[in-house]
Amino acid sequence: MLYLTVKARALLLASLLATLSLLAACDQKPQWQTVTYSGNTMGTTYTIKVVVSPEQQHAASKTQQAVDALLKGFNQSLSTYIKDSEIMTINAAPAQQWLTVSPRFLAVLTLSREVSDLSAGAFDATVMPLVNLWGFGPDWHKDAAPSLAQINTVLERVDYRAIAINTADRAIKKLKPVSLDFSAVAKGYGVDEVADFLWQQGFHHFMVEIGGELRVHGHNANGTAWRIGVESPVSGGSIKPIQVSEVGVATSGDYRNYFEQDGVRFSHTIDPVSGQPITHNLASVTVIAESAAKADALATAFSVMGGEAALALAQQEGIAVYIIERAGDRFITRHSAMFEPYFLN
Secondary structure, three states, rough: OOOOOOHHHHHHHHHHHHHHHHHHHHOOOOOOOOEEEEEEEEEEEEEEEEOHHHHHHHHHHOOOOHHHHHHHHHHHHOOOOOOOOOHHHHHHHHOOOEEOOEEEEEHHHHHHHHHHOOOOOOOOOOOHHHHHOOOOOOOOOOOOOOOHHHHHHHHOOOOHHHHHEOOOOOEEOOOOOHHHHHHHHHHHHHHHHHHHHHHOOOOOOOOEEEEEEEEEEEEOOOOEEEEEOOOOOOOOOOOOOOOEEEEEEEEOOOOOEEEEEEEEEOOOEOOOOOOOOOOOOOEEEEEEOOOOHHHHHHHHHHHOHHHHHHHHHHHHHEEEEEEEEEEOOOEEEEOHHHHHHHHHO
């Protein structure tokens, strides 16, 4: 048997206590704090939540001014509500002329083309003349539906394939007089730009939301993945929440902007192929993707396609999608297999 002197026992006890104290300190979670700021952009609002350690709190609270400047530059590039924005300048330029564009513009146009090809034209960034014809453009008005002749005339100026892209020279050329409108992807891309900026500033736990489109990274102040709710088309209705991290989330629905004429409801979501507002029973679509921009564009494409076609394409391409459809006086929900892991147990 090993006998220890009083001094040795005291030293051993002190060593054990120090070790236990160190282990306890290592096991403690940081005291995460949430810095929240909000503002206006793109004709809507934004909310940003940055989860930080106490040492990062001051730096995070000083970030809003930089974010506002970033979003101001974003609007100057892609907003159709600013007459001298980059996109409106390009829309006013004649066809058959190569135009140098910003890296941001090229990235958004390239993503738009990818989703257009994937959805067989259900998503089309040249849909602007149709949106304006139906009264859902910058000069919003609730008016009578256009005639079939008017629609057919405008359809001649809607074709996403009528834009040539020269990636190497960062240039584009309109092959015929078309007008671009990135409103179905811009909010998502703006979310991504803000998220990338925060990451570069050393913040790795945050949620960025612009007009309902989201991107989340890391965890919330409780140290768990972010919890959000899928928006319901029913006033006061609720949908089972989901838990997400490292993804973008976007929802598209026909229950926000519409007008009625002679008892007929005309949605703001326009089918670029027919030139008509959608008429199927799909009320809303929520998509989870690697970026908010892609989720935003896909949500619009799926809204145009309708429930059956959207789910079929999502299953084929491994896309996480959650849809809400009207069934008489009630709503039913369906989702792709890729959406399943995001539901809370």
